[in-house]
Amino acid sequence: MSDDILTEVKDGVIVITINRPDAKNAMNKAAAEGIAPALDRLDAEDDLRVAILTGAGGTFCSGMDLKGFLRGESPVVEGRGFGGLTQKSPEKPVIAAVEGYALAGGLELMIACDLVVANSGAKFGIPEAKRGLVAAGGGLLKLPEQIPHKVAMELALTGDFIDAARAYDLGLINRVTDGSAMDGALELAQSIAANGPLAVKVSKQVIEESRGWSLESRWDEQAKLLPQIFMSEDAREGAAAFAEKRKPNWKGK
Incomplete structure (x- = not known):
């Protein structure tokens, strides 16, 4: 993995840091290709429950590395999108911990995460139009799903x-x-990691996928995912732990 991305595991949480502070963590090809395998690791390792994506040096991400763009470099991972995240999210939750600026592609990375914790001084925007570009890494598609349509339009235009x-x-x-913001994100991550991993995974899946389900089919589509939860060992363990007034010992199955 490139030094442009650093990873650290803390109590079931994998922290993924964009490590290009001198470039305001502008996303280049090497960084994008570092984020993707870190997210693969999140899903592959049972002991990992949540990821936190952040940036070094007081900035989350200032967007695409324009110097790299002029060299013909693309910070896109095939099948995963900008920064290795915007088109394909992992099965487990990802939290963005935002200090400083989340701009352009940086905002697109942030809104591709499931949850966001930000410092009060943080700034957000998709200023691509000011550079003759468009927010094609998900800003124009996802932002109107997350905030009012007219506000998304104003930010884009x-x-x-x-x-x-x-x-x-x-x-x-x-x-x-x-x-x-990292302290706040770790607190939020731990509250998620304390819950049943299968329940967390399927809850995220239903919330994400149900946006594409029709009104007529959504209950049936959800029902297809429920047996793996209600027939799991974790479901029995959760009930037993509640009855016995103790912390559950999750097995993820």
């Missing part, structure tokens, strides 16, 4: 930024911290 308070009010981020 003006390229202007919004602050953390506005992003929180719009529902774009989950939590705002006065201190470290």
